[in-house]
Amino acid sequence: MMKMTPKAIFIGSLIILAAVVFVVVYMPWSTMDDTPSEIFRSRSKIEAQGRKLYKANGCVYCHSQSIRTIDWGLGAHRIAQSGDYVEDRPILLGSARTGPDLSQQGGEHPDDWHMAHFFNPRFTSPYSIMPTFSFLGMDNITLLTHYIQSLGLKEADVRMERQRYWKQKAIEAYExxxxxxxxxxxxxxxxxxxxxxxxxxxxxxxxxxxxxxxxxxxxxxxxxxxxxxxxxxxxxxxxxxxxxxxxxxxxxxxxxxxxxxxxxxxxxxxxxxxxxxxxxxxxxxxxxxxxxxxxxxxxxxxxxxxxxxxx
Amino acid sequence: MNDKPKTGLFAYPTAAIFCLTSIFWMMIATFLGLLGATLLIAPDLTEGIGWLTFGRVRPAHVNLVLFGFVTPGLLAAAFYYIPKLLRTDLFSEKLGILSAGVWNLMLVAAMVTLLAGQTQAREYAELIWSVDMMVILSFILVIINFVLTVKHRKEPILFVSVWYAGAAVVLTATTFALGNVVWRPDSGALTGIPDAILLWFYGHNIFGLLLTPLSIGVAYYVVPKVCKAPLYSHTLSLVGFWSLIVVYTHIGTHHLLQVPVPTWLKVISIVDSVAMVIPVSVFLINIWYTAKSKLGEIHADIGGKFVFTGTIMYFFVSIQGSIMALPQVQRVTHFNNWVVGHAHIGVLGFSGMITLGGLYYILPRITGRPIYSRLLADFQYWLVLIGVTGFAIVLTVVGLIQGNSWLNGETVHRIIPQIHLYYVIRAALGLMIFTGAVIGMYNFVRTLFYNPEETS
The missing domain is CATH 1.10.760.10 (Cytochrome c-like domain)
Incomplete structure (x- = not known):
C-alpha cells in the first residue's frame, strides 16, 4: 500500500499538474498555427477603446463571438477560424447566448440603430432583455458602437462601406x-x-x-x-x-x-x-x-x- | 484525538472566522444571483445604475460564491479537522486570523472592482491583477498554516481529508496564478485561441482542484464521524485521490469542443471527461459504503445531512458532466441555460451543500454550544435543496428549449419570450436560496453570540 506522506501529496500532485499543464496548455500554445485568417485585420485605436467598454460591462456573459458549423442565427455565414482571433487578448468567445452571437455583427445595422439599441434595447427590439446602457453616456456608447461595427473585421468593413453608401442615398431620398x-x-x-x-x-x-x-x-x-x-x-x-x-x-x-x-x-x-x-x-x-x-x-x-x- | 478537549468561542478562532466569512458572503453572493435572475425578467430594474448592470452583477455573483461562500466555508472545516486529525494544534491561530482577514479584504476588493467594471473579462478569471495577488496571498497564508501543522503533527498517518485539503490549496494557488496569467498584469491573458485553452483549463480546475477536493475532504471527515464508522476503504481513497488529480486536470477543453482548437486536445478532454466516472464513483462508493445502514445517524446530524445530500448531488452533476462532454450532446446544450443549471448543481448542490454541512458540523464543536435552532437549520436545508433542484429542472428545460430551437434554425431573439416564464420561476427559486442564506446567517450568529441556552 502506498504511503501518503506530505511529500507524496504536495510534491507528487504538483508534478502531475506540471505534466498535465505541459500537455494540455503548453503543447497547444506552442504548436498552434497563429496565421491570421483572410478576414483578419488589426483593430483601430477607437475600436480597441470600445472593446474595453465591452469587457468592463460584461457583454461577454450574454454574447458569444464564436460561430459554429451548426449555427443558423446572426453571423452564421462565416464559421469561426482560429486565425480570426490572433490579436485578441483576452479572447472573448463567451459561454452563453442569452443574446445573439456577435462575431459578424459589424455592418449588420447602421450606427443609428446601435445608438437607439444601446440607449434602450427595447426601442429597436421589443423582446430584448439586454440592459440599458444609457448610463455610459453618448461618448462611450459611440466607442462601443465602433467596436461592435468592427466585429467580422474585413467582412465587417465591406458591410460598413455598404451601410454608409446606402445611408447617404436613403437620406437624399428622404430629404x-x-x-x-x-x-x-x-x-x-x-x-x-x-x-x-x-x-x-x-x-x-x-x-x-x-x-x-x-x-x-x-x-x-x-x-x-x-x-x-x-x-x-x-x-x-x-x-x-x-x-x-x-x-x-x-x-x-x-x-x-x-x-x-x-x-x-x-x-x-x-x-x-x-x-x-x-x-x-x-x-x-x-x-x-x-x-x-x-x-x-x-x-x-x-x-x-x-x-x-x-x- | 486531542488530549485536552477544546471548546468555546475562542478555541478555534481561525475556523470560526472562516465560518462567519462563508455564511456572510453566502448572503451577499446569493443576493447578487437573485438580482441577476431578476434583471433577466425586468431588465430596466437597475436602469441608469452602471454598477448594478447585469454584466457586472453576474461575475460578482460567481466570484463571491466561489471565493466568498464555498471556499472559505470548506476551509473553515479544514481548519477544524486538520488539527483534530493530526492530534495537534493549528500551527498558528494568529496566522489563521491574518489569512481570514486578508481573505475578507480580498472579497471586498473583488466585489467593488467587479461592480465598478474593473475586470479582465475572462470567465472565472475576471479579477484584476491587484486582487489576483490578494487571492494568491490568501492561499499562501493558508498553505503555510496547513503545511506547518502537518509538519508538527503528532499523528504519523495522514487521513484522506488532509490529502485533499492540502492538495486543493497548493494546486489551486498554482493554477490560479497560471490561469490568471499573472506575469501579464495589464491583460491577465494570453492571445487568441491559446487564451481560451488556458482559461478553461484554469476555469474547470476551480471545480476540479479547489471545490471538489475541499468538498470531498469534508465529506471524508464528516460522514465517518457522524456514522461513527471507519472509512470503508483506504485503497479506494488512494485511487480516488490520484485519479481525481490526473483526470480532472485534463478536461477543461470540453468547453471548447465547437471552437477551432486542435482535435487531439478535444479528444483528450472528452475521453477524460468520461473517465471522470472513475474518481467520482470511487469516492461515492467509499462514502456510501461507509454510511451503509447508518442513514439514521446521518439524518440525525444536520451537518451530516447537508454533506450526504451534497454527495448525492455530486453523483448527478458528475454523470451529467460526463454526458455533456459528448459532442453530440453539446450540439444542444452548449451556449445555453443547461450549462447554468449544471453549474448550480455542482457549486450549490454539491460543494455548497457540503460547505453548509461542514459549517453545521463544526459549529457546535468549535463553540461548545448546540446549534441555536435545528428547526431553522432544517428549514435552510429544504430551501436550498428545493432551490437547487428547481434550478436543475428549470434551467435544463430552458436549455433544451434554447438549444433545440437554435438547431432548428430559430434565432436567439425569437426564443426570449418562450423562456420568460422559466426565468420567473428561476428568480423565485433564487429568492428561496437567498432566504436560506439569511436564515443560515441568523442561525450562526445566534449560535455564536446570543445563544440563550448557554446562560441557562
Missing amino acids: SGPEENIKWLHNHVPQPWRELPNPYPTSEAGLARGHKVYQDFCAGCHSPIGDGMGPAQPWIYPPPFNFTILKDREISGGILYYQIMNGITGTAMPYFKKHLESEKIWEVGNFVAVYFINQSDANTEPRGIDASWEP
Whole structure:
C-alpha cells in the first residue's frame, strides 16, 4: 500500500499538474498555427477603446463571438477560424447566448440603430432583455458602437462601406420629400416583387397573428399606430417609415414582403428573414396594409393556384 | 484525538472566522444571483445604475460564491479537522486570523472592482491583477498554516481529508496564478485561441482542484464521524485521490469542443471527461459504503445531512458532466441555460451543500454550544435543496428549449419570450436560496453570540 506522506501529496500532485499543464496548455500554445485568417485585420485605436467598454460591462456573459458549423442565427455565414482571433487578448468567445452571437455583427445595422439599441434595447427590439446602457453616456456608447461595427473585421468593413453608401442615398431620398422617397424605395424592390400581390386571403386570425408579429418586431420604430413615431424614432435617421401616408401609392403585398424580408440596408430597417418564416412575413405585411395603409391587395390576381388550406 | 478537549468561542478562532466569512458572503453572493435572475425578467430594474448592470452583477455573483461562500466555508472545516486529525494544534491561530482577514479584504476588493467594471473579462478569471495577488496571498497564508501543522503533527498517518485539503490549496494557488496569467498584469491573458485553452483549463480546475477536493475532504471527515464508522476503504481513497488529480486536470477543453482548437486536445478532454466516472464513483462508493445502514445517524446530524445530500448531488452533476462532454450532446446544450443549471448543481448542490454541512458540523464543536435552532437549520436545508433542484429542472428545460430551437434554425431573439416564464420561476427559486442564506446567517450568529441556552 502506498504511503501518503506530505511529500507524496504536495510534491507528487504538483508534478502531475506540471505534466498535465505541459500537455494540455503548453503543447497547444506552442504548436498552434497563429496565421491570421483572410478576414483578419488589426483593430483601430477607437475600436480597441470600445472593446474595453465591452469587457468592463460584461457583454461577454450574454454574447458569444464564436460561430459554429451548426449555427443558423446572426453571423452564421462565416464559421469561426482560429486565425480570426490572433490579436485578441483576452479572447472573448463567451459561454452563453442569452443574446445573439456577435462575431459578424459589424455592418449588420447602421450606427443609428446601435445608438437607439444601446440607449434602450427595447426601442429597436421589443423582446430584448439586454440592459440599458444609457448610463455610459453618448461618448462611450459611440466607442462601443465602433467596436461592435468592427466585429467580422474585413467582412465587417465591406458591410460598413455598404451601410454608409446606402445611408447617404436613403437620406437624399428622404430629404427630397415623401413622393420621391417612396419612388426611390420602390425602385429598389425588384420588378417581379413590385407586381406581386399578397397571394393569401385576409382573415381575422391572420390579422391577429400579424398584429402580434408587428408588436413584437416592428412597433419599437414604427410605433403601435404605424406612424413611424415609436420610441426609437428620435435616434434614427432617416426616421422610421410612416405607413399611414401610403394609400393609393401602389404598395403591393410583394413590396411589403420584400422590404420586411430583406430590410433596407443603410437605414435602421433590418432584414427579418432570419427571425420570421414566410407566413409570418405575409401576415405582418397584410396587417400593415389593412390597418395602417387601409388598402390591401390580399388574394387578388395574379395569385397562382390557391394554396390547399385556403377556404 | 486531542488530549485536552477544546471548546468555546475562542478555541478555534481561525475556523470560526472562516465560518462567519462563508455564511456572510453566502448572503451577499446569493443576493447578487437573485438580482441577476431578476434583471433577466425586468431588465430596466437597475436602469441608469452602471454598477448594478447585469454584466457586472453576474461575475460578482460567481466570484463571491466561489471565493466568498464555498471556499472559505470548506476551509473553515479544514481548519477544524486538520488539527483534530493530526492530534495537534493549528500551527498558528494568529496566522489563521491574518489569512481570514486578508481573505475578507480580498472579497471586498473583488466585489467593488467587479461592480465598478474593473475586470479582465475572462470567465472565472475576471479579477484584476491587484486582487489576483490578494487571492494568491490568501492561499499562501493558508498553505503555510496547513503545511506547518502537518509538519508538527503528532499523528504519523495522514487521513484522506488532509490529502485533499492540502492538495486543493497548493494546486489551486498554482493554477490560479497560471490561469490568471499573472506575469501579464495589464491583460491577465494570453492571445487568441491559446487564451481560451488556458482559461478553461484554469476555469474547470476551480471545480476540479479547489471545490471538489475541499468538498470531498469534508465529506471524508464528516460522514465517518457522524456514522461513527471507519472509512470503508483506504485503497479506494488512494485511487480516488490520484485519479481525481490526473483526470480532472485534463478536461477543461470540453468547453471548447465547437471552437477551432486542435482535435487531439478535444479528444483528450472528452475521453477524460468520461473517465471522470472513475474518481467520482470511487469516492461515492467509499462514502456510501461507509454510511451503509447508518442513514439514521446521518439524518440525525444536520451537518451530516447537508454533506450526504451534497454527495448525492455530486453523483448527478458528475454523470451529467460526463454526458455533456459528448459532442453530440453539446450540439444542444452548449451556449445555453443547461450549462447554468449544471453549474448550480455542482457549486450549490454539491460543494455548497457540503460547505453548509461542514459549517453545521463544526459549529457546535468549535463553540461548545448546540446549534441555536435545528428547526431553522432544517428549514435552510429544504430551501436550498428545493432551490437547487428547481434550478436543475428549470434551467435544463430552458436549455433544451434554447438549444433545440437554435438547431432548428430559430434565432436567439425569437426564443426570449418562450423562456420568460422559466426565468420567473428561476428568480423565485433564487429568492428561496437567498432566504436560506439569511436564515443560515441568523442561525450562526445566534449560535455564536446570543445563544440563550448557554446562560441557562
